Amino acid sequence: MPTKVGSLRMIGQTLGHYRILEKVGSGGMGVVYRARDEQLERDVALKVLPSGTLSNDASRRHFRNEALALAKLNHPNIETVYEFDTQDGTDFLVMEYVPGKTLADHLIGGALPEKEVIALGMQIAAALAEAHEHGIVHRDLKPANIALTEKGQAKVLDFGLAKLLRPRDETTADNLSSTQGAAGTLPYMSPEQLRGEQVDARSDIYTIGAVLYEMATYRRAFGEPLASRLIDTILHEPPVTPRALNRRISPGLERIILKCLDKDPEQRYQSAKELVVDLRRLGEPASSRTASPALTPKDHSKAARSASYFVAGSLALVVLILGLNVGGWHDRLMLHPRSSQIRSLAVLPLENRSHDPEQEYFADGMTDEMITELARVSALKVISRTSVMRFKNTDKPLPEIAKSLKVDAVVEGSVQRVGDRVKISARLIHARNDQELWAHSYERDLSNLLGLQHEVAQAIAGSIEVTLKPDEQAGLQRADSVDPGAHEAYLKGLYYWNKRTPEGLQKALQYFQQAIEKDPKYAPAYAGLSNTYAFAPELGLPSAVAKEKQKAAALKAVQLDDTLPEAHTSLGGALEDDWDWSGAESEYKRSIALNPNYATARHWYSVLLSVLGHHEEALAQARRALDLDPLSLVIQAKLGGRYLYARRYDEASQECQKAIEMDSGFALAHDCLGFAHLQKGRSDAAVAEFSTALNLSHGDPQSISALGYAYAISGKANEAAAISTQLENSSESKYLPAYFIAIVEAGRGRKDEAITWLERAYENRSAQLPDAKTEPMLDSLRSDPRFRNLIRKMGLPSELPTR
Incomplete structure (x- = not known):
């Protein structure tokens, strides 16, 4: 075969009366050029065979005779072979030039619609049927060997060349060359061909089955990357059913494909004509697949005529209803939804x-x-x-x-x-x-x-x-x-942010910053950065530092694009952390107005409304968020939290239980159910739920705190005291929200200590502290002036109307 340099040198050269214009492809069977037939003034495909393929005159004579047999094939779906010749030691085959693209190129866009699969399949099968009638087996059918004209007509290329160019040693599993490996011919080879057995037309049937499979699913029937593993799967394992990969495939097409791919040649279609018939039947409208027998009216009785009148009248009424679409019945009966x-x-x-x-x-x-x-x-x-x-x-x-x-x-x-x-x-x-x-x-x-x-x-x-x-x-x-590099970095940041792991959030931070460096005016990257800084503990950042960065990034995002819902939601979260309640509410409302389907905005807004004591509105937003994100564990569990703060404990239990049914390993859902049990006086059940949450969360402070409170009110004073000491000791070596220690102290009846820890939480601007306004576990402190003053200092009136 000409080398890359040699291929380029061929351009402009003349072989026989063919002037080479351009290279159009290459492979194990040679290099293909577009050439000009200067006698007949037409473009042809000229395949230059690999050097040494035909080593002597005898082999050339054999090849010429076989090429003449191929030239006798005359079918609209088969590339025509014109002649074979030799010039100065260069052997070449002259064939019909088919402008357009190959099926392999066409499949880059994804799986094809079933109608197109059937139409192309019929054309390819018809080409095989024609060749098989002349005793020619393709042996190397694959998407790269099927051309599609500009009008969408299929043309099968390289008929019989696999045998002509490898006449003595058939390709088997033992002598596969690199060009026939997992990326080339091998995925389409029949089991008998891989075993080196004699192949017949049924081997091509298997191969067209592999091509149909790929057209219908955009995946190969056997796609193992390693040749050894691929061979084993072709020989011994069934393919994944096409409908498992593409739900749009009809059962009929799946049946045809799997019949072609049967490992036993006896169980496949025995001829390509049979395959054409089945594909044609599948492609026909259902009404035309069977013909009704002709009626012989001369033998009809009066009763039969009456029945026929009734049927005709009924049919006319149905046609009228369908035609007028009365009450939408056309859509319902014809299964064509508007x-x-x-x-x-x-x-x-x-x-x-x-x-x-x-x-x-x-x-x-x-x-x-x-x-x-x-x-x-x-x-x-x-x-x-x-x-x-x-x-x-x-x-x-x-x-x-x-x-x-x-x-x-x-x-x-x-x-x-x-x-x-x-x-x-x-x-x-x-x-x-x-x-x-x-x-x-x-x-x-x-x-x-x-x-x-x-x-x-x-x-x-x-x-x-x-x-x-x-x-x-x-x-x-x-x-x-937007700068493409910035957008790509943003997508990577989004991908890692959604993992919500410490490692993922660190990578998200890096990619969002990278996006901003590439395009400083790209607002979504700033919104992503702000949302990432909201996870201060996971990032290992001091809360105050993270909040400052979160707010700055959100403000920049809104400044760059005031129509970006994510930016307003991020800013709303930052303002809520600043205890700017009216500012946060305005941002959440703006985000929802821009994107009514943004579940996160509604979810965060519901939490704010709950803190403000607006429980009915909070529940409405939380339910709408769940409607938009019905499988979100967080939103489902937090809906239970909104019912808790509204003091509707039975409904809280139901919603928390739903979250557990969705995923029994979700710690927050067990905490939620535990809180509901507490308020219903079921402290033992609450302890069980908090213990489960603690194990699942690997020591989350909220679960530890809740368990300490449950121990305290159930009379297990020593256990409650131990948890209080554990939390206090932990707070000396790392940041731990003082709010959680206050919860345990309130459960133990130590009001002064509880107030002291709440005041420390205020000094640290603890993210959990606003919950104190409606938290049932702190009800014992509500009459204390120090508690009411703490609520007022956060900008929350101690008594708020519910709405």
């Missing part, structure tokens, strides 16, 4: 199609940003990230997922990053009947990524026929610009 019926949706995690685990942050980030864009539409309920991420890599059916999330529709898709280009494929699916309502693929430069996200969100909103407010329309059409 897109205007969709008022809630979930964006499922986009699949990372880059085949690179290091790009997982990018796929998750694209999911986050698509959720954020759609969530701005006030007429839609859009489920938050926490809940949808629970369905990452799941094989649950879409209707089941939609039922869990309580939505009408779901958006699913994939993202693939190739160099400086990004490809996004998305589909909108109605949940009730798993019907696709809209689908599209996009490809853009990374520099235009934000514009792409706006475009996708606008297309989805348009397909749902939802009415956009002028500001929402403007938001989806705005032309944001």
